[in-house]
Structures are given as C-alpha cells and as structure tokens.
Amino acid sequence: MNILKPADHQIPFGDADAIFDGFSKDDVIELAYASGDFMLAIDAHGIIVDAAVNAADHSFVYQWIGQKWSETVGPDSVSKIEQMLARDRDARLEWRQVNHPDEDGEIPVRYQVIKPGNNGFTLAIGRDLRTIAILQQRLLKTQQSMERDYLNLRQTETRYRLLFDNISYPVLIAESESRLIQQANRACHNLMGAAPGSLDKKDVLALVHEADHDGLIAYFGAAAVNGATEPFTTRLNDRTGTVKISASPFRQSGKQYLLLNIDDGTHDVPAKSSDQYVLDAVEQMPDAFVLTDDKQDIIVANKAFAELVQTSSVEQILGQSLYRFVGRPEVDLGLLKKQLRDHQNVRNFSSVVNDLSGGEEPVEISAIKIERDKPLYGYSIRSVGRRERDLPRAIADGPRSVDQLTELVGRKPLKDIVRESTDLIERMCIEAALVHTSDNRASAAEILGLSRQSLYSKLHRHGLGNLTGKGPTH
Known part of the structure; x- marks a missing residue:
C-alpha cells in the first residue's frame, strides 16, 4: 500500500503497512469523512470535478462542480487556494482557512489538501467553520457585554462611594x-x-x-x-x-x-418616625385607601375602606381579594390594571363598591402602580353617592348624555342601559322637533309622526315643558 511520506512534525504508525493493509476505497472515504464535513476532487487544472458531503446541510458544495476551485472563494482567499494546489505531495500538511461567498454572507471553511498518487487528482477535505464562527461572535459579544457591565459596575461603585462618603x-x-x-x-x-x-x-x-x-x-x-x-x-x-x-x-x-x-x-x-406619620395620615384620611399585591389581594386598608364595605375591623378584609368589593368581578379592576400598566396612574375612575351586606355605593377611584420586585397597587376610593344624592333631581331621573350612558356600564344590566338609551334618543328627538317648530307642539307631533296625545304623553314622561294648565298649541 502506498503510504505518504511523513513530514518532520508528524509521528506515523510504527507498522503502517500492517494497519492499512486491506483498506478498501469505502474505508478510505470513511476515513476522509471523519476528517471533515465534505471532500472536493480537483483535477490538474484546478477544476472541481466531484464532491462528497458528510451531512445534508453541506449540499451547497455540489453547485461548485465544474468551476475552478479558486473561483468559488472570495478575492482574499484566491492566493491560499493557489498555494494549496501548488503544494508538493511530500510537503507538510497544513490546514488553511478560506471564505466562500454565499447569499447569507460568507461560509468560512478550513481545508487540507491531499495528493494521493499520480492520477492527477487532488483531494481537498473541508471543515465548515460557521458554527465555530457563530460561537466566536457570541464569545466576542459576551466579552464586550462583560466589559460594558464591568465599566458600568465601576462607575456605579464610584458613584456609590462618593455618595456614601459625602x-x-x-x-x-x-x-x-x-x-x-x-x-x-x-x-x-x-x-x-x-x-x-x-x-x-x-x-x-x-x-x-x-x-x-x-x-x-x-x-x-x-x-x-x-x-x-x-x-x-x-x-x-x-x-x-x-x-x-x-x-x-x-x-x-x-x-x-x-x-x-x-x-x-x-x-x-x-x-424612621416619618414613615409612621405617613401611615397615620393614611389611616386617618376620610377617603378609603387600599394597597394590594399583583393578585389584587389586600395588604393594607384604612378604617374608611372598612366602613365603606361595612366590616367591623380592617383585619377582617386583609388577605381578601379586592375583586370581592370593587365593581363587576374581574372587570373594573382588570381595566384599572391595564391602564396602570400603560400610564402608571389613573384618576377619577367611576365604579361601585359592593359591601358585605349586598349593597353598593358609587365611587371614584384614583390608582397608582408601585414598581417593586413584585408590583404593588394603591387605590384611593372616594364615595360619590352623597354628592349624587345632594344634586337637584330632574323630573326624569335618567342620563342626560351619551357620556353618562357609558358611565352606567358596570352599574346596571345591559337591558336597562338599552332602555335608557332609547329614552335618551327619544327625548333628544322631541327636543329637536320642539326647537325646529319654535315650540309648536302640533307641528312637532306631525314631523315626529306622532299623534298629539302620544306627544303630550311623552313630554310628560320626559319632563319636557310645563304642561300644567296648557292645552294643545296650534
């Protein structure tokens, strides 16, 4: 068996003839596969005449068949190809890295060239270095990131020492x-x-x-x-x-x-007493206050909130979910949490508080999100029931605008809101008809498609106009 003459740096087998005796062509190919990811067969003119790959992800080498090996690499690698092809058969075997242009960039490949005999062919064994290149890039990025973190740490430490000492x-x-x-x-x-x-x-x-x-x-x-x-x-x-x-x-x-x-x-x-002052102020404030965790479980509450939900002590509601007391279950607080995530605070959010006896009280809620390892939520809850009761009541105690209708969501069932929406539209149409006819109710009934009796009935129901002692206007 024809064995290559070893170079000075190589230590060959002691009995190479006995070890390699009987090697078939397939055995030689397997040996070459073990050395690289693919092999190129190159003729005396430097043209790739055949290729063999070790895995499916290296099938790109087949597109090089028929091309000069030096034409498949970048300009900076042409001289390396020429040097490998010109290497004497008995010269020292060396691995050389070249770069093949590709649609996604460059493919770095490390080659070793073997000239097995006098058949005019050269065998180039290639190792794909893309994985190694990716690892090197990650290592470089990691090193750069560590250097930046180290610099930031040094700067932070310097600021801390200056602050601490001063x-x-x-x-x-x-x-x-x-x-x-x-x-x-x-x-x-x-x-x-x-x-x-x-x-x-x-x-x-x-x-x-x-x-x-x-x-x-x-x-x-x-x-x-x-x-x-x-x-x-x-x-x-x-x-x-x-x-x-x-x-x-x-x-x-x-x-x-x-x-x-x-x-x-x-x-x-x-x-430290300043913290106690803040706690005392929260405890004594007339508006209800609640602090919850991210699950909306109550951590802190003041006496005003305990009174609002009609419980005998604050301790009875600690640990309970705020969903139990505020608005529709998992709706109002869900909207509040979403707004807090987007804006960090919310002012005058209309809702209701449900007390333990089954009653409800209209309230306005102002809330804030406190960033911690686990976020906290603070709610200031102000009852507006007395304010609404003290306002002069209209003859028809209902919504006066679309905005007031939308505020009913969560306070009343949908069927009631739809009914009040119908009443609102009806009243607005009657008012527009009266304005259009200069308060001539007969003409208003005509353009609305109503009888005079129906119009007067609706005027009375909506509290539009002083009907006492008045008959039909012609």
Missing part, C-alpha cells in the same frame, strides 16, 4: 451575624475620632459602651428578623452623651447585612 450623617454597614463593620463613611470616622478606613472589620460592639452590649445585640437580632424598629439609644466609647442607632436589614450575596444610621443630635438623620 452623606453628612454617620452611616456604616455591618454583617448581621458577626457584627463586623464592612464599610463606614467619613462622617462615621469623624464621629469616632478614627482614621479613614480604620473602622473596617471591627465589631460594632467595640464602638459602644460595654454596659449596652447585650441590649444592642438584642436590637440587631430584632431588626434582622422584623425589619426596621425604633432606634436603640446607647453611649459611644470616649464620648459624652447618647446616640440613637437605627438598623435596616438587607441581603447581598446570600448574607444578611445591617445598614446603621447613627444620630448624634448634630446631623439631620432620616427619621
């Missing part, structure tokens, strides 16, 4: 379990009379009077479990007077930390 009141961050200080701002170092950075990795307890250690440990434990609580009053070492420490827990990288604000009485520290 806060006027003392702030420090400590690990909840070990109480070791992770970071303290400039104001905190100044308060302790410490050099910048010297407080890092110190126990928070080392800053306060020994007699207050147990109390501060208990306070940190309560803050870690229940969130922010009332400030803890303590004494700092080497200082006269007391300070107030407020702890707010947060989690990062699987660990819990505490953000500690220290109020020494000389700085404006954000007071």
